[in-house]
Amino acid sequence: MAEDHALDSHIRALDRARSILRAGPICDDCLGRAFARLGHGLTNAERGRSIRTVLSLGDIHGKKGTCWLCEDLFASAPYWADRAVALAEGLEYETYLFGVKLTPRLREAERLFGERFPTALSEPLKHAFNREVGKAFESRTGRGTLALEHPQLWFTVGLAEKGITLGVLPLFVYGRYRKLLRGIPQTHWPCRHCGGRGCPRCQETGKQYPESVEELIAAPFLEAAQAAEAHLHGAGREDIDARMLGSGRPFVLELVSPRKRRLDVAFLQEAVNRSAVGKVEAASLRFVDSDVVSQIKEADAEKVYRAAVDFDADVTPARLKEALAGLLGMIEQETPHRVMHRRADLLRERRVLEIEGQLVSARRAEVRLRCDGGLYIKELISGDEGRTRPSLAECLAVPARVVELDVVSVTSGSFPA
Numbered sequence: 001m002a003e004d005h006a007l008d009s010h011i012r013a014l015d016r017a018r019s020i021l022r023a024g025p026i027c028d029d030c031l032g033r034a035f036a037r038l039g040h041g042l043t044n045a046e047r048g049r050s051i052r053t054v055l056s057l058g059d060i061h062g063k064k065g066t067c068w069l070c071e072d073l074f075a076s077a078p079y080w081a082d083r084a085v086a087l088a089e090g091l092e093y094e095t096y097l098f099g100v101k102l103t104p105r106l107r108e109a110e111r112l113f114g115e116r117f118p119t120a121l122s123e124p125l126k127h128a129f130n131r132e133v134g135k136a137f138e139s140r141t142g143r144g145t146l147a148l149e150h151p152q153l154w155f156t157v158g159l160a161e162k163g164i165t166l167g168v169l170p171l172f173v174y175g176r177y178r179k180l181l182r183g184i185p186q187t188h189w190p191c192r193h194c195g196g197r198g199c200p201r202c203q204e205t206g207k208q209y210p211e212s213v214e215e216l217i218a219a220p221f222l223e224a225a226q227a228a229e230a231h232l233h234g235a236g237r238e239d240i241d242a243r244m245l246g247s248g249r250p251f252v253l254e255l256v257s258p259r260k261r262r263l264d265v266a267f268l269q270e271a272v273n274r275s276a277v278g279k280v281e282a283a284s285l286r287f288v289d290s291d292v293v294s295q296i297k298e299a300d301a302e303k304v305y306r307a308a309v310d311f312d313a314d315v316t317p318a319r320l321k322e323a324l325a326g327l328l329g330m331i332e333q334e335t336p337h338r339v340m341h342r343r344a345d346l347l348r349e350r351r352v353l354e355i356e357g358q359l360v361s362a363r364r365a366e367v368r369l370r371c372d373g374g375l376y377i378k379e380l381i382s383g384d385e386g387r388t389r390p391s392l393a394e395c396l397a398v399p400a401r402v403v404e405l406d407v408v409s410v411t412s413g414s415f416p417a
Contacts, residue, residue, distance in 0.1 A: 013038060013121070017051050020117055025065035028052065029074040029128065034113075036123035044128055045074070069109050070125060073159075074132055080164060081136030084155045087166040088141070092261040095147035096137065098130040100157040133157065150289070152261065171225060171255040173265065174292055174416055175285035176248030179213055179238065180278060186237040187214040209240070216280045217253060220271035225258035235296040235410055236303070236373050242405040246304070248283060249410050250296045292416060299414035301373035302353065306366065308404035309381055314362040315398060323395035324367070327352050327380065334387040336379045350375035364403075367392075373410070378402045 013035055020026060020034060032048030039047045066072050084098070102110070102125065110125050134146055137155075144153075154167045179186075189208035190196030198204040218230035235250040269285045276282075331352060335345045350372040357367035367381075376388065381402050383391030393400040 014051070014055065016117055016119065017055060021052070021055060023116070024068040026069055027067035027072055027074060029132070030067055030069045030125075033123040033125070033128045034117065034119065035121045036128075037121040044123065069113055070106065070129075073106070073125070073129055077129070077132040077136050080133045080157050081140055083164045084133070084137050084166070085140050087155070087164065088153060091153065091168065091259050093144060093152040093168075094261075095151045096134065096144045096153040096155070097147055097151035098134045098137070098155050098157065100126055100129050100133075101159060102126065103160045106159065129157075168257045170290070171227070171258045171261060171263070172288050172290055172292060173221065173253040173255070173285055174250070174288040174296075175253075175269070176250050176283050177213055177217060177244065178246070178248040178281040178283075179242075179244040180281065182241045182243060183209075184216075184279060185209050185212045185240045186234055187232055188212050211279075213280050214253075216276040217251075217272050217282050218255075219275065220268045221253060221255055221263070224263050224268055225255045225260050227255040227259070228257040230255050233293045233297060235299060235301055235412070235415065238407045239378070239405060242407060244407045244410075246407070246409040248281070249407070250415050252288065252293045252296060254293070288416065295414060295416070299373075299412040301410050301412040301415075302370060303373050303375075303410050304368070304370045304408040305377050306368050306406045306408050307377060307381065307402045308360075309357075309365045309367055309392070309400055310403050311363045311365070311396070312399040315359065315365070315396060316362075317359055319396060320357055320359060320365055323392055324355050324357050326390055326395040327355055327369075327392060331375060331380060332389050333376055333379060334384075336376050336384050336387065338378075339376075348374060352380070368408075373412075377405060 017031065017035070020031060028045040028048030030044075030048070031051055032042070032044030032046065035047060035051065036044060039050065042050070088096075106125065114122070131146075133155075138144055138146075150169060152169045154169075156165045156167070158164065185208075189212070191199060191202035191206055191208050193199055193201045194206065196206040198206045202208065212232075214230065214232035217232065221227070222230055231254045233252045233254060238244050238249070265285050265287065269282055272280070272282045329351060331350050333348045333350065335343045335348075352375070353370045353372070355367065355369040357365045359365050369377075371377075376384075378384075378401070379388040379391065381392045381400050383389070383393040391400075
């Protein structure tokens with residue numbers, strides 16, 4: 001019974017092949033891919049030639065000429081492979097992927113072919129062409145394997161534009177950093193005056209600040225990877241005038257378009273710490289996948305801060321203790337005035353989980369607190385003209401402000417171990 005079914009399927013396939021050959025000139029690749037699920041182990045071209053040979057015994061030879069379906073697109077596979085090889089010259093990679101943007105004419109021909117000769121046996125033109133170019137590319141380079149997900153190189157052939165583009169998978173390095181010196185921003189800031197173009201005010205550097213945590217960590221990696229640029233993605237950020245101490249803040253360094261991928265991360269970590277000594281320290285650096293970026297940025301983190309606080313009037317230990325107790329629990333914060341130029345004006349709710357403090361003098365205290373990530377500590381102390389409630393200034397009925405701030409720890413169960 002099964003043999004009869006298989007024979008019947010093959011007879012129907014040959015009948016459809018006769019119809020395809022009679023429709024107009026067609027290349028072996030397109031004839032073969034119309035029956036791609038038949039003939040295990042054959043290429044589409046081999047399958048097409050076999051079908052053509054069988055039908056020629058019945059005097060069905062098909063019309064000669066340019067393939068009406070693909071316009072002999074498969075004959076150009078070596079040409080596109082050669083162009084891809086030239087683009088990949090000097091790049092380190094292990095995996096690749098090809099894609100193609102068909103012309104409107106090819107898309108329409110493929111649609112009409114599917115309507116006229118419907119079958120569950122066929123392979124789309126895009127898939128077949130991408131595979132053939134990939135095989136030609138791999139045969140020329142002698143290395144690399146096809147990867148449908150997260151290829152290190154991906155090529156896009158644009159048939160209408162007669163061009164090919166190359167994409168390179170970034171490298172992602174996870175770790176923690178400690179910022180030991182105040183006055184350094186987390187990431188590169190373009191000059192406010194010139195927007196990064198360079199002007200006398202920024203001494204033609206295009207930067208608002210001479211250096212950043214991002215630049216200090218990235219410098220050895222950019223050189224070693226020969227990357228185009230680098231971006232630091234942190235689990236939150238500390239103020240420019242705050243230090244990041246303790247075990248450090250989790251981050252991912254993204255290296256864009258790296259030419260070299262086989263990096264000695266331990267050596268580069270030492271290079272970072274030598275070149276940024278006294279400013280920034282990096283630890284526990286290792287390669288990770290891109291999804292770790294969203295993992296650390298979206299994590300619900302708890303943070304511990306230490307703040308030196310000044311008051312505009314004398315405060316007693318008892319009043320300080322009572323006021324700090326009034327901050328435990330939920331805090332409502334409107335976006336602080338100082339960041340409204342770059343943050344949406346929202347009302348946020350964050351918790352103070354623990355808080356304690358002691359007076360250093362009648363007008364200065366050291367406060368330590370544990371809280372939800374995203375709580376603005378300076379405004380928790382000052383009140384920000386009533387935009388944060390409750391605040392230490394409100395609870396004391398004395399103006400208060402942070403004069404020094406340190407982040408002591410950033411923790412979350414969602415961070416990589």
